[in-house]
Amino acid sequence: MFAGSVIALEPRATPTITNIYPFYGKHQQGIATPAQHHTYFMVLDLHTDDIQKIKAMFQLWTAYSANLTAGKNVRPYQQNAYLPPADTGESDSLNPYHLTLTFGVSPSFFEKLKIEHLKPAELNPLPHFPRDQLRQPYIDGDICIQACADDPQVAFHAVRNLVRAARANISMRWSQSGFNSFEGNETPRNLFGFKDGTGNPQGEALEDAVWYQGDNWLKNGSFLTVRRIQMHLETWDRTHLNGQEETFGRHRDSGAPLGQQEEFQAVDLEQKNANGEKIIPEISHLHLAKKVGHNILRRSFSYASGIDPKTGQFDAGLLFISFQKHPQQFIDIQNSLGNIDKMNEYITHIGSGLFACFAGVTDKNDYLGKALFDQC
Numbered sequence: 519m520f521a522g523s524v525i526a527l528e529p530r531a532t533p534t535i536t537n538i539y540p541f542y543g544k545h546q547q548g549i550a551t552p553a554q555h556h557t558y559f560m561v562l563d564l565h566t567d568d569i570q571k572i573k574a575m576f577q578l579w580t581a582y583s584a585n586l587t588a589g590k591n592v593r594p595y596q597q598n599a600y601l602p603p604a605d606t607g608e609s610d611s612l613n614p615y616h617l618t619l620t621f622g623v624s625p626s627f628f629e630k631l632k633i634e635h636l637k638p639a640e641l642n643p644l645p646h647f648p649r650d651q652l653r654q655p656y657i658d659g660d661i662c663i664q665a666c667a668d669d670p671q672v673a674f675h676a677v678r679n680l681v682r683a684a685r686a687n688i689s690m691r692w693s694q695s696g697f698n699s700f701e702g703n704e705t706p707r708n709l710f711g712f713k714d715g716t717g718n719p720q721g722e723a724l725e726d727a728v729w730y731q732g733d734n735w736l737k738n739g740s741f742l743t744v745r746r747i748q749m750h751l752e753t754w755d756r757t758h759l760n761g762q763e764e765t766f767g768r769h770r771d772s773g774a775p776l777g778q779q780e781e782f783q784a785v786d787l788e789q790k791n792a793n794g795e796k797i798i799p800e801i802s803h804l805h806l807a808k809k810v811g812h813n814i815l816r817r818s819f820s821y822a823s824g825i826d827p828k829t830g831q832f833d834a835g836l837l838f839i840s841f842q843k844h845p846q847q848f849i850d851i852q853n854s855l856g857n858i859d860k861m862n863e864y865i866t867h868i869g870s871g872l873f874a875c876f877a878g879v880t881d882k883n884d885y886l887g888k889a890l891f892d893q894c
Contacts, residue, residue: 696819
């Protein structure tokens with residue numbers, strides 16, 4: 519196998535229209551796209567302040583992303599066995615599995631590139647919230663890449679090849695794989711066994727909640743909030759069902775608000791029982807989040823990362839991801855949860871980040887972040 523100069527590597531499986539989300543469009547995919555079953559989320563640090571190198575990196579990432587989401591290799595395999603293959607190959611023979619790639623940049627991105635004047639006024643580091651126990655390296659970072667697909671290897675392969683192509687300019691800060699399991703259009707359940715994302719906005723409400731409409735380069739983009747939330751499963755597993763449901767403010771089996779029968783019935787925070795007590799407790803997660811009156815689009819994934827060596831318990835939880843047109847939507851909700859959310863007995867926030875996600879790539883003459891880099 520080493521004698522010749524020609525290699526024959528297996529081509530990718532032929533993609534079909536049913537397993538591809540189109541890369542080109544007004545908005546980046548992976549935001550309002552229907553949730554997939556897996557994610558690989560990566561946060562990167564910049565190692566250069568050369569804006570032209572970063573512009574070229576995003577141009578290359580655009581071309582690679584268009585190929586990957588279409589079920590192709592990042593580049594065709596070259597016919598030379600004495601060079602590393604153009605693509606790492608672990609997705610050869612696999613279809614795209616609805617792969618989406620979503621890119622965002624943080625406040626520090628603008629500082630490192632000395633383009634603070636182009637940073638949107640809304641893009642600032644998230645404040646320290648009550649009960650936060652943030653840990654390095656799960657904070658800060660300059661760029662995020664969210665890969666989502668219905669196959670975990672396809673998602674990982676995409677991020678691996680994007681990072682491989684940009685090693686001269688970036689290093690990996692932290693990453694997290696995540697998973698969702700659901701049938702059809704059902705709402706996924708988190709590791710506490712409750713449905714997660716029931717209250718997501720739809721239709722016009724989604725359009726109004728998610729897409730940035732300011733008069734700058736971020737128009738038609740969105741703000742991504744990520745929180746790495748450790749869930750104390752062993753403590754939760756010792757809690758009786760009534761206590762669990764009162765913590766969420768919802769029924770575990772149906773996902774319906776307490777006092778209701780169906781998952782998507784309207785939430786009535788003032789409804790009382792025969793004793794005059796509010797049916798949805800005021801310290802429940804649902805009550806505290808809902809009373810703020812903001813909509814955000816939750817697109818979270820569960821994670822399981824082995825065993826915590828310090829405690830001997832599961833290192834597992836929720837990779838919380840939300841999209842909103844203004845970070846204040848998330849900040850207000852998180853401040854409302856604050857110290858009194860009953861959920862805080864069972865979770866610890868250990869990672870946090872805020873990123874501005876570019877608008878979509880409209881055609882082959884466009885690229886990720888073009889509206890920003892054209893001003894540099």
